[in-house]
Amino acid sequence: MASIQQLLKDIETAPDGPAVAAIFDFDGTIISGYSATAFIREQLRRGDLQTRELLELAQAMTSFGLGNLGFSAMMTVTTQFLQGITEASYEELGQTLYDDQLARRIYPESRALINAHLAKGHTVAVISSATCYQVAPAAQDLGIEHVMCTELEVVDGLFTGQVVRPTCFGQGKVDAAERLASEQGADLDQSFFYSDSQDDLLLLERVALPRVLNPSNRLLGIARDRHWPVARFSSRGRPSLSLYLRSAAATVSLIPTFLAGLPVYALTRSKRQSLNFSLSLFADTASALIGLDLNVKGKHHLWSHRPAVFIFNHQSKADMVIIASLLRADMAGVGKKEIRDMPVIGKVLELAGVVMIDRANSASAIEAMAPLVAAMRDEGKSVVLAPEGTRSISPRLGAFKKGAFHLAMQAGVPIIPIVIRNAGDVAPKGDFVFRPATVDVEVLEPVETRHWQAADLSSHVQEIRNKMLTALGQALEPAPDAAKQHATAARPAKVREKNGKPAQPPAAKKTTAKKKAVRKKPASEAQPKIQPKAMPKDSDSKALDQ
Numbered sequence: 001m002a003s004i005q006q007l008l009k010d011i012e013t014a015p016d017g018p019a020v021a022a023i024f025d026f027d028g029t030i031i032s033g034y035s036a037t038a039f040i041r042e043q044l045r046r047g048d049l050q051t052r053e054l055l056e057l058a059q060a061m062t063s064f065g066l067g068n069l070g071f072s073a074m075m076t077v078t079t080q081f082l083q084g085i086t087e088a089s090y091e092e093l094g095q096t097l098y099d100d101q102l103a104r105r106i107y108p109e110s111r112a113l114i115n116a117h118l119a120k121g122h123t124v125a126v127i128s129s130a131t132c133y134q135v136a137p138a139a140q141d142l143g144i145e146h147v148m149c150t151e152l153e154v155v156d157g158l159f160t161g162q163v164v165r166p167t168c169f170g171q172g173k174v175d176a177a178e179r180l181a182s183e184q185g186a187d188l189d190q191s192f193f194y195s196d197s198q199d200d201l202l203l204l205e206r207v208a209l210p211r212v213l214n215p216s217n218r219l220l221g222i223a224r225d226r227h228w229p230v231a232r233f234s235s236r237g238r239p240s241l242s243l244y245l246r247s248a249a250a251t252v253s254l255i256p257t258f259l260a261g262l263p264v265y266a267l268t269r270s271k272r273q274s275l276n277f278s279l280s281l282f283a284d285t286a287s288a289l290i291g292l293d294l295n296v297k298g299k300h301h302l303w304s305h306r307p308a309v310f311i312f313n314h315q316s317k318a319d320m321v322i323i324a325s326l327l328r329a330d331m332a333g334v335g336k337k338e339i340r341d342m343p344v345i346g347k348v349l350e351l352a353g354v355v356m357i358d359r360a361n362s363a364s365a366i367e368a369m370a371p372l373v374a375a376m377r378d379e380g381k382s383v384v385l386a387p388e389g390t391r392s393i394s395p396r397l398g399a400f401k402k403g404a405f406h407l408a409m410q411a412g413v414p415i416i417p418i419v420i421r422n423a424g425d426v427a428p429k430g431d432f433v434f435r436p437a438t439v440d441v442e443v444l445e446p447v448e449t450r451h452w453q454a455a456d457l458s459s460h461v462q463e464i465r466n467k468m469l470t471a472l473g474q475a476l477e478p479a480p481d482a483a484k485q486h487a488t489a490a491r492p493a494k495v496r497e498k499n500g501k502p503a504q505p506p507a508a509k510k511t512t513a514k515k516k517a518v519r520k521k522p523a524s525e526a527q528p529k530i531q532p533k534a535m536p537k538d539s540d541s542k543a544l545d546q
Contacts, residue, residue, distance in 0.1 A: 289437025
């Protein structure tokens, strides 16, 4: 078996530039499991698929699995149930299912391989037998520009119930790869293809550098016979009982570690020393149960300027353990009011000084956070919070609210950004289970706020945000004034500004479905319409709405 380090080394030694293509299968290769399962469940919930139709679909899929039915015929059975449904609704559905279910199933190792190829300037693509409604949202999030999939016939914005032939399966994948190479100037004779399935054998044989990930038993045997590199990833998929038990223990360890601080309080009569003891003990206990290791750069900044407002990018519920491991003492935090309703744990966090806020009510949130200013000024405590307000589904930095920055200004303390690169490897948003991982963290230099003015706050926030984007290796964003000027010259930028969503990195903006490459019948050529979510209005008077 090849390690992820070996696969990354192969990429590093490959030539730079777009002449090298890096092609990825989707199901089982980029994500754990099959995206079609999520779509079928949602079709049932929406009423697009009735019980009788589900049985017919299951029969067709079984026949395909047994080799009694071809892929195109199986897709024809699947597609007929969509007749008369709008394509736009399925573009929206694809984004929703990605956000809610599929994002957390992306293998961190596959993300690392994709990022390594992008860094080399390779032509990175997904070629999948799935539909673009399943694949395009993931490709956009991963920064993959080229997507070639099985296409469904669309006329006047409605599915006709027919599949466009040839489908992107078997030889169809080879044909798609050849088109990609021709259009992008790539050479398949020096290119990579990553897959988990023997159905992709033709394309694995066509490229110079086949890579077999999470293979079926049949493909594993073929790969061994041909000496192809093989790797298995255990970072996603069905967790073991041991992982469940360790995750549950790590979650509830907050309670016994809090109780362990009570004797300290009884002997010292110092609530502060008791909480500091409990916080440090929780960090070590939970980290040991999870199997969490931290690789920290800039650790001295954690102690050089206290009290301070520490901000961090929020990817995972593991962030609570990571932040506790970093800060250790004299810390106050902010959490959503729903935490208070968690049995026992909510009360423990409240007693420990975590301020619970109603994110939907700006006035009450600002009032609730007022004691934090006093805690910093009078008690020398530091405050930690995530300016994104909630966990993101990927390492991409979400939009910032301004509450943390107002707090720092009012207390006259510096802001210290903490950049967490891969907490999603431990527990992506939506997962209960913690998985062992080493998380890379960079603590950036403190930023003084004593001379900040409210009128310039947006510029200061953008400056800090760009520091964090740089540390994450993501595209920088223009300052507020520059963004407004750019908006007048480019309509897409104006749309993003209107909806309050930060600009995406160039690679993510360019994501296409390559529909023209495979469609032969009249159909809509529109890209997946991923609508930006509405953000709060830009008003400094409502600090926590920012």
